[in-house]
Every structure is written in C-alpha cells, then in structure tokens.
Amino acid sequence: MLTAAMSEPMTDTTPARVVADTDLALARLAAAGDARAFESIYRRHAGRVHGVIVRLVGASGMRAQDLTQEAFVRAWQALPQFRFESAVSTWLHRLAVTTALMELRRRRSGPRFDDEALDDLGMADSAGNGTALGMDLQRAVATLPPRARAVLVLHDVEGWKHEEIAGELGMAVGSSKAQLHRARQLLRQRLGGEA
Numbered sequence: 001m002l003t004a005a006m007s008e009p010m011t012d013t014t015p016a017r018v019v020a021d022t023d024l025a026l027a028r029l030a031a032a033g034d035a036r037a038f039e040s041i042y043r044r045h046a047g048r049v050h051g052v053i054v055r056l057v058g059a060s061g062m063r064a065q066d067l068t069q070e071a072f073v074r075a076w077q078a079l080p081q082f083r084f085e086s087a088v089s090t091w092l093h094r095l096a097v098t099t100a101l102m103e104l105r106r107r108r109s110g111p112r113f114d115d116e117a118l119d120d121l122g123m124a125d126s127a128g129n130g131t132a133l134g135m136d137l138q139r140a141v142a143t144l145p146p147r148a149r150a151v152l153v154l155h156d157v158e159g160w161k162h163e164e165i166a167g168e169l170g171m172a173v174g175s176s177k178a179q180l181h182r183a184r185q186l187l188r189q190r191l192g193g194e195a
Contacts, residue, residue: 023088031079038079042072045089049096055153056100058142071099097154101168104146140190144183151176152183 023044029037050068057067075095082091141149150169154160155176160168162176169176 020087020089024084027079027082027084027088030076031082038076041075041088041092045092046072048089049092052093052096052158053100053103055141055157056097056150057103058149067099067103068096071096074099097158097168101150104150107146137187137191140187143190144186147171148179148183148186151179152187155180 023041026037026041026044030041046068049071050064053067053071054064057064071092075092078095082088141152144152147169151165154165154168155162162173162180165171165176166173171179
C-alpha cells in the first residue's frame, strides 16, 4: 500500500535520498503493473517534466500539457525495461527532453510566438512575481530559432555539456557551441544590449 508521502509532489525541502528511495520503490511497483504507483510518480514529477518541455519547445499551455502526457505515456511503456541504474528523476528528465526534441523535429516552420507559452516559461523573481526583465527574456527565448533555443536551454538552463547536446541533437560539438553563441547574441540584440 502506498503511503501518503509517496503520493505527494516533491518539495525543495525533501531530502534527496528520501526522494530517490521513494521514487525507486514506486518505479519497482509501477514496473510490475501498479497503476497507482505510476500515478504517484506522475504527481511527483509532472511539474518538472512540463517545465523542461515548455522551455525547450516554447509550446502553448495545451500543447505543453499534451507533450507532458506523451512523455509519461512513454515512461509507462518503457518502465518494464528500466534498469534502475539511474535515478527515476534523471530517467524522466531524459524522456522529457527526448519528447521535446521529437516535437522540435516534427515542426517544419519557425517557432510560434505565443503569450501563453511565455507565461509557462516560469521565470520569476524571488517573490514569485514575473519581472519586466524576466518577461522580456521569456519573449526573447521564445522567438529564438528552434535549434538555437534548444541548445541554449539545454546548456544554460539544464546544465548539459556540449558533448551531450551534440549527441542528442545529432550535431557536431562545434555546432552546439556555435548555436549557443548565436542564441546568446540574438538574446542580447533582442534585449537591447548589443546592436
């Protein structure tokens, strides 16, 4: 039977070891077919998965929700093959990134500018309020070309190394570095910091 702590979303004050142990226990139950355990995993990690997808894809609220659901459907399908060699959160994060990158590959045209997507980027000051600079930055990031945005978010927000980005996006390491440089230049221009 699931305890109340196992079904609650994670918080910043939850010790990492407790989170990892609980996630592994839930994943083992879910891999054996326990839908309630998987539902608990979903509740604990949906916010982070959604945030990664929004930042990478720049999708609107409903599209981001659809992609979040798609990532968790993939997780449910792949869970029986999960080898428990990494943290569940790391595995889900990778699935979220893969789902977002697949969406970017499906798109043939440039990014769509959508105010609802900007609200979902999650940039706020320490009091939780959107700042003028944060809103400007959100708009600028949302209008970057898809590959440049993906490299910027993966490198500067998610903390990936260029080798990881290059492997995931199917580009050379030098191209990843060039895309990051391009994204940063475009952001400076759009924020009025460079002509």
